[in-house]
Amino acid sequence: MQNGVIHLIKTAFSDFKRNKIRTFLTSLGIMIGVLSVVMLLALGLGLKNYLKQQFEDLGTNLLMVIPGSGFGGGGSLGQGFTSLAGSIRFDDRDYRSLKRLSTARYVVPGHIESMTLEAGGTTKTASVQGVSEDFDEVFNLEVISGEFFDSSDVASSAKVCVIAEDLSKDLFGDVESAIGKTVHAKSLRVRVVGVVKNMGDPEQDNSIMVPYTTTYLTLNPDKEFLAFYIGVSNEEMIKESIEEIEEVLLKRYEEDEFEVIEPSKFLDAFSQILNAVNAVLIAIGSISLIVGGIGIMNIMYATVTERTKEVGIRRAIGATEKNILIQFLVESTILSLLGGLAGLSIAGLIVILVSQFFPLEINILAVSLSLGIPCLIGITFGVFPAKKAANLTPIEAIRSK
Amino acid sequence: MIKLQNVCKSYYLGEEEVKAVCNATLEIKAKEYVSILGTSGSGKSTLMYLIGLLEQPTSGKIFLDDQDVSKLSDEELSHIRNRTVGFVFQSFNLINRFTVLENVLLPTHYLKGQLDFDPRKRAEDLLEKFGILERKHFFPNKISGGQQQRVAMVRALIMNPKIILADEPTGNLDSKTGSEILDLMEGLNKDFGVTVVLVTHEKAVARRTRRQIYIKDGLIVDKY
Numbered sequence: 001m002q003n004g005v006i007h008l009i010k011t012a013f014s015d016f017k018r019n020k021i022r023t024f025l026t027s028l029g030i031m032i033g034v035l036s037v038v039m040l041l042a043l044g045l046g047l048k049n050y051l052k053q054q055f056e057d058l059g060t061n062l063l064m065v066i067p068g069s070g071f072g073g074g075g076s077l078g079q080g081f082t083s084l085a086g087s088i089r090f091d092d093r094d095y096r097s098l099k100r101l102s103t104a105r106y107v108v109p110g111h112i113e114s115m116t117l118e119a120g121g122t123t124k125t126a127s128v129q130g131v132s133e134d135f136d137e138v139f140n141l142e143v144i145s146g147e148f149f150d151s152s153d154v155a156s157s158a159k160v161c162v163i164a165e166d167l168s169k170d171l172f173g174d175v176e177s178a179i180g181k182t183v184h185a186k187s188l189r190v191r192v193v194g195v196v197k198n199m200g201d202p203e204q205d206n207s208i209m210v211p212y213t214t215t216y217l218t219l220n221p222d223k224e225f226l227a228f229y230i231g232v233s234n235e236e237m238i239k240e241s242i243e244e245i246e247e248v249l250l251k252r253y254e255e256d257e258f259e260v261i262e263p264s265k266f267l268d269a270f271s272q273i274l275n276a277v278n279a280v281l282i283a284i285g286s287i288s289l290i291v292g293g294i295g296i297m298n299i300m301y302a303t304v305t306e307r308t309k310e311v312g313i314r315r316a317i318g319a320t321e322k323n324i325l326i327q328f329l330v331e332s333t334i335l336s337l338l339g340g341l342a343g344l345s346i347a348g349l350i351v352i353l354v355s356q357f358f359p360l361e362i363n364i365l366a367v368s369l370s371l372g373i374p375c376l377i378g379i380t381f382g383v384f385p386a387k388k389a390a391n392l393t394p395i396e397a398i399r400s401k
Numbered sequence: 402m403i404k405l406q407n408v409c410k411s412y413y414l415g416e417e418e419v420k421a422v423c424n425a426t427l428e429i430k431a432k433e434y435v436s437i438l439g440t441s442g443s444g445k446s447t448l449m450y451l452i453g454l455l456e457q458p459t460s461g462k463i464f465l466d467d468q469d470v471s472k473l474s475d476e477e478l479s480h481i482r483n484r485t486v487g488f489v490f491q492s493f494n495l496i497n498r499f500t501v502l503e504n505v506l507l508p509t510h511y512l513k514g515q516l517d518f519d520p521r522k523r524a525e526d527l528l529e530k531f532g533i534l535e536r537k538h539f540f541p542n543k544i545s546g547g548q549q550q551r552v553a554m555v556r557a558l559i560m561n562p563k564i565i566l567a568d569e570p571t572g573n574l575d576s577k578t579g580s581e582i583l584d585l586m587e588g589l590n591k592d593f594g595v596t597v598v599l600v601t602h603e604k605a606v607a608r609r610t611r612r613q614i615y616i617k618d619g620l621i622v623d624k625y
């Protein structure tokens with residue numbers, strides 16, 4: 001029996017060896033199909049992991065409180081703040097009541113404004129964020145030069161700022177030389193005391209952060225905040241914290257006048273969209289697999305015709321109809337599987353090369369699909385030619401040329 | 402061992418019925434050395450395929466050791482062909498993409514159940530006996546016709562069959578080589594007690610067997 005299996009595989013390969021070009025061309029269809037499906041899977045998976053990483057960098061215990069949009073939407077980080085004209089503004093009273101939250105480790109107020117900054121003769125339109133000293137903790141910002149301003153700077157409305165990596169390069173050429181320099185923001189002049197690493201958010205990476213008290217002097221005379229960033233004590237308390245925040249704010253505002261956003265929730269939504277898009281792309285990629293299967297069926301019919309005599313010989317020496325059926329099925333399946341293996345290998349190579357620039361990833365699912373689907377195709381499209389071979393009458397087969 | 406009772410085999414070319422074998426009644430006994438003699442197109446091959454259970458009769462009955470063969474499934478018939486019958490053909494019918502040894506071993510892959518011998522060893526012993534062992538790794542198209550027919554005989558013998566059916570085994574060979582093949586056939590019958598049925602259109606060949614069956618236009622006749 002085991003001997004029989006080895007013989008079947010040997011039979012298939014001895015035929016491939018005689019028809020190298022034909023074998024290559026036939027399995028090419030499956031190869032391209034598997035390659036495209038695996039690449040699409042890898043892309044989908046890579047994108048998902050990339051997004052997940054981004055959100056994890058942001059912190060999984062971050063909540064944001066923003067004025068209500070009135071239609072239940074939300075944005076990431078600073079997005080959309082400027083379009084909130086007409087809605088409520090938070091103030092120091094809200095800040096004080098939120099600071100008493102039992103579930104929050106950090107509560108950071110945020111005033112954000114876009115304007116032209118000038119430093120040493122260079123100008124750039126950027127954001128000025130009035131925040132408290134815990135801003136870097138809440139967003140996991142890495143200080144790469146100098147330091148983040150502290151509570152005493154906030155208490156004294158110190159004229160200092162922390163600058164984002166990108167903006168510091170734009171204004172000063174590099175990170176190191178930014179420290180100690182002065183930045184003009186309208187009538188406000190602040191000294192750079194620290195540089196923070198890029199976060200991947202274009203608005204954040206093109207901003208300076210100043211103590212919110214400092215903005216009171218010139219930029220924010222009404223002492224308003226556009227958002228609160230809340231670092232929840234631990235991940236498990238997110239739900240509880242949202243309820244607590246709502247309870248506090250509902251004392252003063254209507255339900256739709258503010259919104260508590262859980263950024264990590266966006267990940268789920270993104271993932272769902274990504275999955276749907278990926279599924280459609282993979283379905284399209286699968287069409288090439290079906291075309292490949294038809295190619296295999298075509299060649300298997302030719303093979304059966306070519307080997308009619310051999311079928312007759314095998315029947316004479318004791319092969320059953322089933323033996324013949326299996327022989328051709330094994331051949332079409334191996335043919336298809338060779339294509340699948342080739343496609344998978346090439347996809348693997350591409351992923352290794354590209355993953356330096358983009359986080360593509362191949363998982364067990366992709367591997368088992370790229371081997372399982374060709375098997376299925378080989379059997380499905382091989383069964384008709386194989387049936388034809390099995391149903392040949394031994395005599396006609398042996399009498400054929 | 403094998404009995405045919407009023408066996409007919411017809412082929413249809415469109416509407417037209419071709420009676421290849423008609424009303425054949427005969428018996429082949431164990432350890433016999435018998436020939437089927439007839440002109441080309443007389444139905445010899447068809448008769449031989451019927452005896453070898455490679456073909457089912459249109460009418461009539463075939464008995465193998467008193468068992469009615471028409472009741473057997475494809476699986477059972479194939480098993481009998483595998484174990485009990487060995488075919489040798491005029492055009493050798495070796496598979497060209499397999500080596501001599503692989504061709505010889507082919508029937509062993511189709512046995513249901515356990516072989517009662519070491520296939521490789523038996524193959525080499527037989528090849529040795531037939532003087533072609535040193536050709537075992539050759540492909541069939543790289544050896545002579547006489548050698549190919551010996552390989553075909555070894556393939557027919559590998560499963561230790563009770564009966565060898567040879568369809569004009571010398572038809573593609575020169576007379577000297579053909580005669581050697583016939584000597585081997587005779588030896589199989591004499592020395593190993595294998596039943597041999599030799600199909601031929603040559604009287605001289607048929608004369609070498611102990612009994613002749615004459616066939617003419619599909620009918621078995623007494624005199625040739």
Ligand SMILES: Nc1ncnc2c1ncn2[C@@H]1O[C@H](COP(=O)(O)OP(=O)(O)O)[C@@H](O)[C@H]1O
Pocket residue numbers: 396412413414419420421439440441442443444445446447448
């Ligand atoms: N598949 C077939 N279809 C139609 N006629 C056939 C077929 N096989 C054999 N015949 C006919 O049956 C007759 C006997 O053929 P065969 O047994 O091959 O004769 P032999 O072996 O004596 O030359 C011939 O007339 C041949 O043409």
Ligand SMILES: [Mg+2]
Pocket residue numbers: 445446447568
């Ligand atoms: Mg003939």
